[in-house]
Amino acid sequence: MLTSFEQVLNKAREVNVPGKVAVADAASAETLKALAKAEDIVFPILIGDKEKILPLIEKAELPRYEMIDEKEPGKIAALSVSLVRDKEAELLMKGKLSTGSLMKAVLDKENGIRTGKLLSHIAVVESPAYHKLMLFTDGGLNIRPTLDEKISILKNAVSYARCLGIETPKVCGLAAVETVNPKMEETMDAALISRMAERGQLGNVIFDGPLAMDIALSKRAAEIKGVKSPVAGDVDIFLAHDIVVINACVKALIYLSNVKTGGVILGAKSPIVLLSRSDSAETKLNSIALAAIMKTDKRR
Amino acid sequence: MEPVRHLEQLINAAKSKGKKKLAVAYGQDPHTIEAVGRAVKEGIVDAYLTGDKESIKKVAAEHNVDPSTLNIINVPDEKKAIAESVHMVRSGEADILMKGLCPSANYMRGILNKEKGLLPPKEVLSHITVVEVPTYPKLLLLSDVAVIIKPTLEQKVKIVKYCIKVAHSLGIELPKIAMLSAVEKVNPKMPSTLDCALISKMNQRGQIKGAIIDGPLALDLAVSMESVSIKKVKSEVAGDADALIFPCIESANAVYKALVHLAKGRLAAVVTGATAPCVLTSRADTDESKFLSIALAALNA
Numbered sequence: 001m002l003t004s005f006e007q008v009l010n011k012a013r014e015v016n017v018p019g020k021v022a023v024a025d026a027a028s029a030e031t032l033k034a035l036a037k038a039e040d041i042v043f044p045i046l047i048g049d050k051e052k053i054l055p056l057i058e059k060a061e062l063p064r065y066e067m068i069d070e071k072e073p074g075k076i077a078a079l080s081v082s083l084v085r086d087k088e089a090e091l092l093m094k095g096k097l098s099t100g101s102l103m104k105a106v107l108d109k110e111n112g113i114r115t116g117k118l119l120s121h122i123a124v125v126e127s128p129a130y131h132k133l134m135l136f137t138d139g140g141l142n143i144r145p146t147l148d149e150k151i152s153i154l155k156n157a158v159s160y161a162r163c164l165g166i167e168t169p170k171v172c173g174l175a176a177v178e179t180v181n182p183k184m185e186e187t188m189d190a191a192l193i194s195r196m197a198e199r200g201q202l203g204n205v206i207f208d209g210p211l212a213m214d215i216a217l218s219k220r221a222a223e224i225k226g227v228k229s230p231v232a233g234d235v236d237i238f239l240a241h242d243i244v245v246i247n248a249c250v251k252a253l254i255y256l257s258n259v260k261t262g263g264v265i266l267g268a269k270s271p272i273v274l275l276s277r278s279d280s281a282e283t284k285l286n287s288i289a290l291a292a293i294m295k296t297d298k299r300r
Numbered sequence: 301m302e303p304v305r306h307l308e309q310l311i312n313a314a315k316s317k318g319k320k321k322l323a324v325a326y327g328q329d330p331h332t333i334e335a336v337g338r339a340v341k342e343g344i345v346d347a348y349l350t351g352d353k354e355s356i357k358k359v360a361a362e363h364n365v366d367p368s369t370l371n372i373i374n375v376p377d378e379k380k381a382i383a384e385s386v387h388m389v390r391s392g393e394a395d396i397l398m399k400g401l402c403p404s405a406n407y408m409r410g411i412l413n414k415e416k417g418l419l420p421p422k423e424v425l426s427h428i429t430v431v432e433v434p435t436y437p438k439l440l441l442l443s444d445v446a447v448i449i450k451p452t453l454e455q456k457v458k459i460v461k462y463c464i465k466v467a468h469s470l471g472i473e474l475p476k477i478a479m480l481s482a483v484e485k486v487n488p489k490m491p492s493t494l495d496c497a498l499i500s501k502m503n504q505r506g507q508i509k510g511a512i513i514d515g516p517l518a519l520d521l522a523v524s525m526e527s528v529s530i531k532k533v534k535s536e537v538a539g540d541a542d543a544l545i546f547p548c549i550e551s552a553n554a555v556y557k558a559l560v561h562l563a564k565g566r567l568a569a570v571v572t573g574a575t576a577p578c579v580l581t582s583r584a585d586t587d588e589s590k591f592l593s594i595a596l597a598a599l600n601a
Contacts, residue, residue, distance in 0.1 A: 147488055180502045182453055187497060196486040199533075211594035226506070 001165035003132040005286050007262045008124075008164070009041075012289035018043045019090035019231045019295050020066075021273070021288070024080035024105075025097035027075065030277055032060035034284035035093075035126055039063055041292050045089055047080050048096070073097060077105035084113050084270045089296045093273040093288070095188075113269035118142070120267055121249045122160055122276075124290055126260040130217065135161060135169075135237040139246030140263065140274070147189050149203040150239060151202070155194065158205050158264040163294050169236040171197075172216035174245065178227050180210065186241035189256035193239075206230050212237070213249075254283075262286030264294075269296020271295070301471035302507060305439060305593050307432045307566055313471070314344045314598040320395040322594065324349040325385035326378050327406055328356055330363050331583075334441070336398070336591035337365030344598050347393055348373060350381035351401070353426045361409035368433065371403035378402050380500035382410040389418055389576045409575055410446075418574035424448065424458040425573040427580065428466050430557050430596060433565045436523060441543035442474075443466060445552040448579070449569065453495050456506065456545065464511045465516050470601045473532035477503075478522035478541040479515020480551070485563035486516065499545075511543075512536050519544070568592035570600060577601055 002008050007120050020040055026032060026046035032053075035044045043064060046053055050069040057065065077097055083089040092113070092280065094102050106112050106119070124133055137157045145153055149188040154171065160171035167239025173190025180191045190209025197207035219233030240246045245252040253259045261283050265272035271291035275284050304313050314320075324336055327349035336347045337360065347403050349356055353374035357367040375381040382402055388394040397418065399407040411418045411425065419425055427446040430439050443459050444451065451459060460477060467475035478497035495512045496515030503513035514537035520527040525539035546552035559565035571578035577597040581590045 057481050166490050179505050179507050180498055191501035192486055192488075192494055195500060201485055228504075 001132070005133075005262065005289070007125050008133075008262075008293060009289045012041045013043075020083075020088065021044055021093050021291075021294060022080040022083040022089035022092040023047060023093045023095045024102050025076050026056075026067075027056065028096040030284070031093070031095040031275065032056050032062050033280065034080075035065075036060045036062040037162050037281065037285045038292075040290055042091060045083060046075050046095075047083075051076060055123060065121075073101055074105075074181050076106075078111060078228040081105040081108070081113055082111065084268075087136040090270055091288075092268070092270050093291075094275065099274060101152060102272075102274075105200040106272065115267065115269055116269065117147050117267040117270075118149055118154060119153065119265055120153040120156045121263060121265050122157055123246065123261060123263045124164075124286070125250060127253065128258060132236070133164060134235065136246045136250050137237065137239055139240070139243055139248075139250050140255070142245045146239070147192060150189055150191060150241070151196070154202065154205070154207070154237075154239050155240065157273045158203070160264075160266055160294070161236055166236050168204050168206055170234050171205060171237040171239055172211045172213075172233045172235045172239050173206040173207060173241045174213060175210035176212055178215055178229075180209050184210075186210065189241060190239075192224055196281065208232075208236065209239070210239070214269075222281075259284060262288075262290045264290045302585050303438070303471040303473075305320045306438070307430070307568055309345065310568060310592055310595040310599060311342055314552050314595040315342070317599060317601075319343060320322070320345050320598045321388075321600045322347045322396045322398055322598075323385040323388040323394035324398045324400050325350045325410065326350060326381040326402040327398070328359060328549070329401040330359055330586055330596060331590060333360050333365055333589050334363050336582075336593060337363070337369065337585075338591045339594040339598075340366070340369050342595075345396065347371060348385070348388060349400070350374040350384045351378075352377045359360065367503055370489070375411045379406060379410075382406055383416065386410045386413070386416065386418060389597075390416065394576070396577050396579065396594070396597045397459075397541075397574070398597070400440045404580060406442060407580065411578060418576060418578070420575060423573045424451075424461045426455070426462060428463055429567050429569040430470070431556060431559050431565045433559050435563060438542065439470065440523070440541070442552055442556050443543070443545055444549060445556045446569070446582075447545075449549045451548075455497055456499060457502065458510070458573065460508060460513065460545055462482055463545065464508075465540055466570065466572065466596075466600060470511065472542050475511045475542040476537040476540055477511050477513045478517045478519075478537050479545050479546060480519055480522060481547060482515050482518055483513065483518035484531070484535075486540060489541060490516075514538065514576070515545075517541075547599065550576050566592075567594040570597045571601070 187210035216235040222232035322345040
C-alpha cells in the first residue's frame with residue numbers, strides 16, 4: 001500500500017520504458033517544465049504549434065520527446081485524444097488547451113475515449129498529520145452529482161484506491177453531521193450509499209456516511225460523539241455532494257497547512273492529467289505520477 | 301416480563317398492569333358490547349359506554365352481558381356520543397378510547413379534532429396489528445394496515461417508533477424490525493427501498509432507539525431463515541422479525557388479510573399516536589379479536 005507521494009513517485013519510476021503521454025497543446029512553459037521533471041516517468045508526445053513549442057522546450061530543458069505540428073485547437077484536441085484511443089499514448093495531459101475543448105474531444109461519442117463511466121476528478125493529499133494518503137472526490141469536475149452519479153464517482157475512486165494498493169478502501173460520505181436528516185440531502189444520499197455498501201451492492205468497499213470530517217479523521221472524535229463507524233480515524237476516501245466542498249477543503253489544506261497533493265481525472269480510457277497554472281512544480285509532478293501508476297500496473 | 305408470544309397471554313399481561321378505564325364511543329352494537337362485557341368480566345377494564353342508554357341495556361341483556369357491570373352515559377346522538385367519549389379520554393377520566401356502532405370516519409374525526417381531539421401536534425395516527433400465525437414462533441406486528449395510505453419518510457419514522465413502544469409493551473425488549481420492500485437491495489428506481497435504507501441508517505446512528513431495524517428486506521427474508529441462508533443476506537433482523545413495516549397500505553392490508561383468511565391468523569390491533577391508545581376494530585373482525593384488541597390497548601394505556 002502506497003502511503004506517501006515518495007512511494008507513488010518510486011512506483012511510477014519503477015518502469016523500464018516510461019509510458020507515452022499525449023500533451024494537448026504543449027505550448028506552455030509550465031507544462032513542459034513539469035514534463036522535464038517527470039522525464040523518468042513519462043515520455044511526452046507534444047501536440048501543438050511547433051514554432052511556439054520549440055523555444056519553450058529549450059528553456060524547460062526537456063530532454064526527450066516526440067512532436068506533432070498542429071495549430072488549430074480543435075484538431076489539437078482531437079489528435080491528442082486519438083493517440084490515446086489508438087493506444088499510441090497511455091496518458092492524456094492538458095497543456096495550454098482550454099479544459100472545455102479537451103473534454104469535448106474526450107467525450108465525443110464517435111472519436112472520444114469514453115468508457116461508459118462518469119468522468120470524475122480525484123485529489124490525493126498527503127498530510128504529516130495523517131498516517132496515509134487521503135483521496136478527495138469530486139472537487140474538480142462534477143458540480144452537484146445525483147445519487148447515481150455519486151455512486152459512479154465512488155466506483156472511480158475505489159478502483160483508483162486499488163492502484164495505490166488499498167484493497168478495501170474506507171470511504172466517508174461527507175456531511176456536516178452523522179445523523180440522517182431529511183432537510184440535508186447529502187445525509188440522505190450518504191445513508192443510502194452506506195446501506196448499498198452493506199448489502200454488497202458496491203463490491204469490496206467499506207462505506208460509512210453521513211459522517212462529519214472530524215469523525216472520519218479521528219477515532220477520538222468518534223468516541224467522544226459516540227459514533228460507531230468502521231471508517232472513523234482510518235478513512236481513505238472522502239466523497240462529497242458538491243464540488244465546492246472538496247475544492248475548498250483541498251485548497252485550504254494546500255494553502256493553510258503543510259500537505260503534498262496531486263490530482264487526476266478518472267473514468268476515461270486513460271487517466272487524464274489536468275494541471276492548474278497555480279499548481280506548484282511538486283503538485284504537477286505528483287499528478288503525472290498519480291496518472292502514470294494507473295498504467296504501470298497493466299504494463300507489468 | 302416474559303415476552304408475549306401468544307395472543308391469549310395478552311389477557312394476563314393487561315391484568316398485571318391494573319384495571320384501565322375504557323370509553324366506548326356510541327357502544328350500542330352487540331359485537332362491541334360483547335367484547336367490552338368480556339373485558340370487564342376478565343377484570344381488564346371498567347367500561348364507560350356513551351349512546352342511547354335503553355338500547356345499550358337491551359342489547360347487553362340480549363347478549364348475556366349484565367348491564368349493571370357497564371357504566372352507561374346516556375347520549376343518544378351519535379356525534380355527541382363520540383365527542384363525549386373523546387372528552388372523557390382528553391380529560392383523563394378514561395385511559396382508552398374504543399369505537400362502537402359509529403362509522404370509522406366519524407370516530408377518527410373525533411380523535412383528530414384540533415381543539416377537542418386526542419392527537420398532539422407532530423404525532424401521526426397510525427394502526428398496529430399484532431398477528432399470531434401457527435407457522436411463526438412468535439407474534440408479528442404489522443403496520444400500517446388500516447390508517448395511513450402512503451406514509452412519508454417522516455411518518456414511517458413515527459410508525460416505527462410507535463411499533464417499538466407496542467413491542468416493548470409486549471415484553472419484547474429489543475424488537476427486530478424489518479422495513480419491507482420487494483427486494484433487499486437499495487434501488488433508486490424503487491422509492492420504498494430508499495426509505496427502508498434511511499430508517500435502518502437512522503437506527504444505526506441512534507436516532508431511533510430500542511430496536512434493531514434492517515431494510516430493505518423482502519418479506520421472505522424477514523421471516524424465513526431458509527431464505528436468508530439461500531440469499532446470503534447478513535442481517536440481525538432477517539429470518540427473525542418481530543415487526544414488519546410496509547411501504548403502503550395496500551401491501552400491508554393484503555398481507556394481514558392473507559394471514560387471517562389463508563393462514564389461520566388471529567389478531568389484535570390498536571391505533572397509536574394519540575394521547576391514549578384507541579381501539580378501532582373492523583366489522584369483519586371476530587368478537588375474540590375485538591376483545592383481544594381491548595387487552596392490547598389496556599397494555600399500552
